Amino acid sequence: MEELSQLLKVRREKLQAIREAGVNPYPYSFERTHKASQIFDGFDSFTENETVALAGRISAIRKMGKASFCHITDDSGKIQLYIARDIIGVENYQIFKKLDIGDFLGVKGYVFKTKTGETSIHADSIELLSKNIRPLPIVKEKDGVLYDAFADKELRYRKRYLDLIVNPEVKKTFITRSKIISALRKFLDQNEFLEVETPILQPIYGGAAARPFETHHNTLDMKLYLRIADELYLKRLIIGGFEKVYEVCKNFRNEGMDKTHNPEFTAVEFYWAYADYNQAMDFVEELIRFVADEAVGTQKFHFRGFDVDFSQKFARESMSDLVKKHGNFEILDATEEELYAFCKSKNIEVEKGLNYGQLVDEIFSEVVEPHLIQPTFVIEYPKAISPLAKTHRNGDDRIVERYELFIAGKEFANCFSELNDPIDQRNRLEEQSKLRDAGDEEAHPVDEDFLEAMEYGMPPTAGVGIGLDRLIMLMTNNDSIKDILLFPQMRPSNE
RNA sequence: GAUUCGGUAGCUCAGCUGGUAGAGCAGCACCCUUUUAAGGUGAUGGUCGACGGUUCGAAUCCGUCCCGAGUCACCA
Numbered sequence: 001m002e003e004l005s006q007l008l009k010v011r012r013e014k015l016q017a018i019r020e021a022g023v024n025p026y027p028y029s030f031e032r033t034h035k036a037s038q039i040f041d042g043f044d045s046f047t048e049n050e051t052v053a054l055a056g057r058i059s060a061i062r063k064m065g066k067a068s069f070c071h072i073t074d075d076s077g078k079i080q081l082y083i084a085r086d087i088i089g090v091e092n093y094q095i096f097k098k099l100d101i102g103d104f105l106g107v108k109g110y111v112f113k114t115k116t117g118e119t120s121i122h123a124d125s126i127e128l129l130s131k132n133i134r135p136l137p138i139v140k141e142k143d144g145v146l147y148d149a150f151a152d153k154e155l156r157y158r159k160r161y162l163d164l165i166v167n168p169e170v171k172k173t174f175i176t177r178s179k180i181i182s183a184l185r186k187f188l189d190q191n192e193f194l195e196v197e198t199p200i201l202q203p204i205y206g207g208a209a210a211r212p213f214e215t216h217h218n219t220l221d222m223k224l225y226l227r228i229a230d231e232l233y234l235k236r237l238i239i240g241g242f243e244k245v246y247e248v249c250k251n252f253r254n255e256g257m258d259k260t261h262n263p264e265f266t267a268v269e270f271y272w273a274y275a276d277y278n279q280a281m282d283f284v285e286e287l288i289r290f291v292a293d294e295a296v297g298t299q300k301f302h303f304r305g306f307d308v309d310f311s312q313k314f315a316r317e318s319m320s321d322l323v324k325k326h327g328n329f330e331i332l333d334a335t336e337e338e339l340y341a342f343c344k345s346k347n348i349e350v351e352k353g354l355n356y357g358q359l360v361d362e363i364f365s366e367v368v369e370p371h372l373i374q375p376t377f378v379i380e381y382p383k384a385i386s387p388l389a390k391t392h393r394n395g396d397d398r399i400v401e402r403y404e405l406f407i408a409g410k411e412f413a414n415c416f417s418e419l420n421d422p423i424d425q426r427n428r429l430e431e432q433s434k435l436r437d438a439g440d441e442e443a444h445p446v447d448e449d450f451l452e453a454m455e456y457g458m459p460p461t462a463g464v465g466i467g468l469d470r471l472i473m474l475m476t477n478n479d480s481i482k483d484i485l486l487f488p489q490m491r492p493s494n495e
Numbered sequence: 496g497a498u499u500c501g502g503u504a505g506c507u508c509a510g511c512u513g514g515u516a517g518a519g520c521a522g523c524a525c526c527c528u529u530u531u532a533a534g535g536u537g538a539u540g541g542u543c544g545a546c547g548g549u550u551c552g553a554a555u556c557c558g559u560c561c562c563g564a565g566u567c568a569c570c571a
Contacts, residue, residue, distance in 0.1 A: 005505080008505090100521090138507095143532095256570055
């Protein structure tokens with residue numbers, strides 16, 4: 001047992017003293033009649049004859065000789081209590097004097113306003129509901145200015161519960177996160193999509209280009225991967241006869257971490273039989289407007305220093321037109337040598353030995369992406385980087401029916417007219433397999449079971465993936481993914 | 496991975512060119528029955544991220560490592 005610091009010792013001594021006074025510091029329940037916000041909202045309807053009962057965590061305390069004030073905070077807000085010795089009794093007042101910020105307190109009393117006009121509860125009785133034995137960060141505030149704010153990012157991420165207790169705007173962000181995901185479900189449900197769950201532990205990973213986490217199942221004695229995407233399972237369900245399915249999907253990718261990448265993150269993917277990527281564009285546009293409206297109540301957002309507006313029709317431009325517009329270069333007829341030459345002329349650093357598709361992708365990221373501020377569907381991608389998408393119906397064999405949605409220079413959604421020709425699909429995955437053998441750790445492995453499923457017949461289908469963390473960052477104006485994940489991945493601290 | 500900045504009391508921070516650790520808030524004792532960054536008086540509180548080195552002496556200088564943030568690179 002570590003030596004307790006003086007502060008911790010004092011709290012434990014208080015706890016002991018409370019027990020010795022015959023008070024259980026951890027009772028079982030408390031009947032509430034109101035939450036804090038209801039007292040403020042309904043102030044005029046309360047009289048001194050009406051007893052209300054509230055409970056919450058003590059968030060501020062001002063002790064005086066024979067009467068004191070404190071604030072308690074519940075999930076609706078905070079409210080002040082007035083606690084006078086002559087009303088609650090000498091013994092109870094002694095107990096109250098031992099309480100700290102961080103303790104949970106129940107109160108019964110009547111509603112009144114202090115002489116400075118603050119709506120408060122005049123306590124008839126108080127009840128300790130849980131004693132805190134470790135001091136909370138103390139944040140004070142006057143006229144909207146915070147003093148001693150709990151601001152250390154490392155501590156905030158590692159001890160998110162403290163962040164939530166003392167930083168109300170953090171709590172708000174996570175409430176909005178929850179609303180966004182629930183609005184998304186509502187929209188998909190209303191459009192008759194069926195929510196499904198597919199395996200997180202997969203014998204073969206696929207559906208995206210990424211390096212996986214590996215694990216091991218003891219009974220089966222086999223290697224399993226944490227999914228990098230649920231795409232191939234959702235397509236099996238389309239093959240199985242579900243016509244509209246979706247999954248809110250935790251994905252795991254064993255790659256670098258930074259402001260926009262956490263090893264586990266949340267996406268939604270949905271698959272829509274008999275539809276193509278054009279219909280899926282209209283649908284995603286509607287979806288985003290619905291979610292914005294339902295969860296945040298606006299179509300205008302500020303993100304990464306840009307103002308974006310969802311109320312205008314989203315732009316739709318082909319990848320090659322965009323490179324022409326921003327780079328004055330024609331990618332469709334370019335050879336790999338010409339693409340390399342273009343990169344050099346624009347000072348774009350690229351590795352040796354990239355193929356056509358990878359080079360185009362590089363050029364697009366450098367030359368075009370920073371310009372895509374208002375929502376823009378970028379359409380017609382090179383086939384080489386889209387092994388699960390259908391060749392374009394216009395007959396151009398180099399491109400596929402695919403779009404990505406860009407907002408504020410970042411990608412938010414990815415969609416294909418899904419490839420459903422089993423022989424073409426096998427060829428494309430075998431191409432990927434060659435890239436793997438050549439050392440591309442992110443190329444897709446061949447999933448024989450998936451290919452076999454497709455051989456039984458898959459309807460024409462549109463498939464969409466949306467990165468929810470990014471959407472949440474945008475809609476809550478946070479530039480770091482760590483600020484919209486309750487428990488972002490951190491190295492263990494050695495404290 | 497490269498690079499910059501940072502890690503000192505529960506929280507927020509100061510402590511520069513080496514002389515043995517400081518403030519505010521919190522906590523503790525006493526006073527205080529409408530306060531609200533409550534107030535007053537007093538006494539406390541530290542493995543200065545870790546380990547080495549230089550030195551009579553290291554929070555401070557040097558080295559290695561750990562943790563975080565920012566930027567860049569990589570990465571859907």
